[in-house]
Amino acid sequence: MTGASDPLVLIVEDEPAQLEVLTYNLGSQGFRHAHAVDGEEALLMIDELQPDLIILDWMLPSLSGIEVCRRLKSRNDTKHIPIIILTARGEETDRVRGLETGADDYVVKPYSVKELIARVRAMLRRTRPAGVGETLEFGDIRLDPEQHKVMRGGRTIRLGPTEYRLLTTFMEKPGRVWSREQLIDRVWGHDSYVDLRTVDVHVGRLRKALNRNNAADPIRTVRGEGYSLDLEY
Numbered sequence: 412m413t414g415a416s417d418p419l420v421l422i423v424e425d426e427p428a429q430l431e432v433l434t435y436n437l438g439s440q441g442f443r444h445a446h447a448v449d450g451e452e453a454l455l456m457i458d459e460l461q462p463d464l465i466i467l468d469w470m471l472p473s474l475s476g477i478e479v480c481r482r483l484k485s486r487n488d489t490k491h492i493p494i495i496i497l498t499a500r501g502e503e504t505d506r507v508r509g510l511e512t513g514a515d516d517y518v519v520k521p522y523s524v525k526e527l528i529a530r531v532r533a534m535l536r537r538t539r540p541a542g543v544g545e546t547l548e549f550g551d552i553r554l555d556p557e558q559h560k561v562m563r564g565g566r567t568i569r570l571g572p573t574e575y576r577l578l579t580t581f582m583e584k585p586g587r588v589w590s591r592e593q594l595i596d597r598v599w600g601h602d603s604y605v606d607l608r609t610v611d612v613h614v615g616r617l618r619k620a621l622n623r624n625n626a627a628d629p630i631r632t633v634r635g636e637g638y639s640l641d642l643e644y
Contacts, residue, residue: 566624
């Protein structure tokens, strides 16, 4: 069963059989997933969903995968999203072109689904470590997603499910400023009807839980922007 805080993979593939295989296997491995069947639709969905990783077919109708990749990697708001390109092109020059355009990995068809899932996990381990079970540490705070346990200075911190997802989001990218809208998408889910004030309430609860015994407040409020996990301010 997947939740709103699990990694979201966008599959951009116009071949129905390939799409079915990918969605089935990603879902069975606990990944949330969405799909687009052409390059133009992919760009719209990426703006809407801000996926954690993109599996992108090279040969797409309307706009090629390589052009989608180029556009995403040239934008500040999407250049951080890892992209795995799928293609029947196996020549070295094609692989080089794909990587030079900004793709993070390159898989030639036909491919092993198990190997592709392993590459997805490896990439997410760097960008969404808690999503694949990696323990997170920041200062004296330790979050173990396998045990669903949070410690600070050796003391167990008891958090509600929403506060736990908030902390996970902050700890995966320390120093990043998250807008309230981005936190709603990541913590509650894109289709949730949560107002901005609700985010403030839950951040306040998280602060209260973390800052017992006069511990330093690790959450920075950035006026007009949102929140960040940052002890250096």
